[in-house]
Amino acid sequence: MTVIATVTPVREGHERPLRDHLRALKRPFEGLGTHFARLVVIDIGAPQLLFSSKFDGDPADYLFRFARFDAALEAWRHCQRPEPCTAESLAEYLSHGRDRVDASYTVDMLPTETVAGINSALRLQTALSKLAGRSGGLDAVALSHEFRQLEAIRKLSGR
Amino acid sequence: MTTLSRTKRWRMPLLKLVFAFGRTTDIAIRRLIEMRTIAFARWTLLPSPRRPRYLMFETNWSGAEATYIPDFGLLMRPQWQWIWGNTKGFPGSFPTTRLLAFVAQVDWGCDHFWSDYDSGSTTEVVLSALQLQPRVQQFIEQTRGLPPDEFAVRWKRFTTDVQQLL
Numbered sequence: 001m002t003v004i005a006t007v008t009p010v011r012e013g014h015e016r017p018l019r020d021h022l023r024a025l026k027r028p029f030e031g032l033g034t035h036f037a038r039l040v041v042i043d044i045g046a047p048q049l050l051f052s053s054k055f056d057g058d059p060a061d062y063l064f065r066f067a068r069f070d071a072a073l074e075a076w077r078h079c080q081r082p083e084p085c086t087a088e089s090l091a092e093y094l095s096h097g098r099d100r101v102d103a104s105y106t107v108d109m110l111p112t113e114t115v116a117g118i119n120s121a122l123r124l125q126t127a128l129s130k131l132a133g134r135s136g137g138l139d140a141v142a143l144s145h146e147f148r149q150l151e152a153i154r155k156l157s158g159r
Numbered sequence: 160m161t162t163l164s165r166t167k168r169w170r171m172p173l174l175k176l177v178f179a180f181g182r183t184t185d186i187a188i189r190r191l192i193e194m195r196t197i198a199f200a201r202w203t204l205l206p207s208p209r210r211p212r213y214l215m216f217e218t219n220w221s222g223a224e225a226t227y228i229p230d231f232g233l234l235m236r237p238q239w240q241w242i243w244g245n246t247k248g249f250p251g252s253f254p255t256t257r258l259l260a261f262v263a264q265v266d267w268g269c270d271h272f273w274s275d276y277d278s279g280s281t282t283e284v285v286l287s288a289l290q291l292q293p294r295v296q297q298f299i300e301q302t303r304g305l306p307p308d309e310f311a312v313r314w315k316r317f318t319t320d321v322q323q324l325l
Contacts, residue, residue, distance in 0.1 A: 033273060038161065044213045099207075104202050108194075110289075120292075135318070144311065
């Protein structure tokens with residue numbers, strides 16, 4: 001589990017186009033194992049792009065996969081760094097660049113669970129809720145059978 | 160939510176001390192944890208190209224801002240004061256209408272937000288699902304090989320026991 005954040009100076013006059021670009025983004029983090037990721041144009045005396053993310057897996061791998069998206073590259077091309085902005089330079093910049101910022105204090109309700117583990121628990125909960133909702137109308141044989149046939153239950157039984 | 164607040168001159172050491180204390184114990188955030196609405200929150204002191212410095216607060220939570228912020232403000236009044244009392248323009252956490260107005264003023268929102276959690280999953284739902292999983296595992300082990308009639312009896316008892324987690 002890794003949490004990172006960077007605050008990158010935006011090129012002069014690029015604040016509005018960058019914000020428009022971010023608001024129109026189509027799922028650049030999907031499937032990367034992202035708990036939460038945010039991109040916001042902020043102003044701390046000068047406009048900056050805040051990128052923060054909590055994710056599973058190897059940080060270098062995650063950031064490289066993210067940096068390969070054209071949409072990610074386009075976002076940082078509105079910024080002053082990295083220069084030039086390529087997938088490799090962006091991944092390196094997000095990993096080790098001078099604009100990384102560290103939190104002073106963090107509250108994390110899920111410090112150890114992975115995205116896969118959380119989604120697996122959510123699917124189990126949904127499946128059981130649905131079965132519980134209709135179990136009153138099932139006889140004992142059908143109930144027992146349906147419970148054991150639930151995909152989430154079969155996965156859990158196989159552990 | 161992504162808020163940015165200008166820190167008061169000379170208050171940085173105090174703010175750093177508050178965060179240093181927070182890192183040693185969860186006593187100050189127990190009520191926040193009990194609320195089960197915040198999934199993640201972080202406070203970062205940002206270096207600024209110009210003085211003063213900024214306190215950035217990022218959080219993801221479930222629920223409506225209009226109810227969550229006042230609840231948070233009322234339950235954790237001293238904590239708000241310890242942190243945002245060191246920033247400019249903070250009106251105090253009570254009355255909550257002023258607090259809501261302050262939050263609206265310093266919140267930059269999110270231009271893009273993503274989570275790979277299954278859609279519609281609130282913090283409360285995620286925490287319940289994670290609590291439910293070991294209970295189900297235990298139920299599977301206890302009912303393995305039972306005849307259907309006995310299984311149905313156990314199922315009814317189980318769903319009653321875990322109904323708050325479903």
